[in-house]
Amino acid sequence: MNRRTFMALSAFTATSALWGRIEEIDSTVTSGSADYTVLSLLKKLNIVQNHVGYVQFNILSFDELLKTASHCKIPLTKEEVAFVESIFYGDPRKYGFFGERTVPELTVITPKKDVVYINKTGHFLMKGAATEKYAQIKRLIGNDLILTSGVRLPVKQLHLFVKKMANSGGNLRLASTYIAPPGFTFHSVGDFDIGKVGLGQYNFTEKFQETDVFKKLYDGGYITIRYTANNLFGVRFEPWHIKVTGGFETA
Numbered sequence: 189m190n191r192r193t194f195m196a197l198s199a200f201t202a203t204s205a206l207w208g209r210i211e212e213i214d215s216t217v218t219s220g221s222a223d224y225t226v227l228s229l230l231k232k233l234n235i236v237q238n239h240v241g242y243v244q245f246n247i248l249s250f251d252e253l254l255k256t257a258s259h260c261k262i263p264l265t266k267e268e269v270a271f272v273e274s275i276f277y278g279d280p281r282k283y284g285f286f287g288e289r290t291v292p293e294l295t296v297i298t299p300k301k302d303v304v305y306i307n308k309t310g311h312f313l314m315k316g317a318a319t320e321k322y323a324q325i326k327r328l329i330g331n332d333l334i335l336t337s338g339v340r341l342p343v344k345q346l347h348l349f350v351k352k353m354a355n356s357g358g359n360l361r362l363a364s365t366y367i368a369p370p371g372f373t374f375h376s377v378g379d380f381d382i383g384k385v386g387l388g389q390y391n392f393t394e395k396f397q398e399t400d401v402f403k404k405l406y407d408g409g410y411i412t413i414r415y416t417a418n419n420l421f422g423v424r425f426e427p428w429h430i431k432v433t434g435g436f437e438t439a
């Protein structure tokens with residue numbers, strides 16, 4: 189292995205390990221009872237994410253997923269595609285998720301010119317309202333603030349959802365309490381998640397509310413929380429999730 193390859197590989201490993209630690213949904217499979225399609229799809233999504241890289245995977249389109257999976261010699265089966273379509277186009281109210289649809293088509297593409305990469309975070313924000321809001325928050329908090337998740341197109345959301353399904357024994361109700369199904373997340377249209385530097389995975393727990401970062405933002409009225417405690421959407425309370433776009437008021 190030449191030096192350049194080695195450097196590239198170690199940079200990839202270091203950065204993905206860093207970002208992997210603060211992913212909203214961890215990849216531990218705690219139950220073997222999720223069905224075969226879910227588990228094999230999860231494996232393929234993991235492989236494609238490694239292939240395109242953690243950052244680009246956030247904005248990978250469904251057609252690019254299909255192409256990359258074929259390129260990696262793990263083409264999605266008919267059953268897997270049918271499963272993805274049933275989750276994307278199906279009615280999530282059947283399993284207790286009442287959030288509104290944000291993306292009409294599974295094959296949606298977000299042009300690179302419409303997003304901005306936020307340095308050292310592994311994530312993109314939509315140009316316009318999202319970047320402005322983030323800049324405002326960043327000015328208030330400074331170096332203690334980290335963007336923990338930004339733009340997530342349906343493929344990225346599918347990956348998080350399928351991970352949660354795999355560690356919820358395939359239970360859609362449970363999975364959708366933690367993570368909106370693909371097609372129903374406001375991350376696809378502008379919302380983002382923030383955290384406190386150094387808090388790691390705890391940024392995605394109620395511990396985040398105890399931080400000075402959260403208190404400053406909340407007291408200053410800088411943030412509107414989309415999913416408040418006991419919300420009617422069947423979504424857990426997410427104090428780290430910043431609402432940018434329109435849609436139903438949940439407060």
Ligand SMILES: [Zn+2]
Binds near residue numbers: 375
């Ligand atoms: Zn979020």
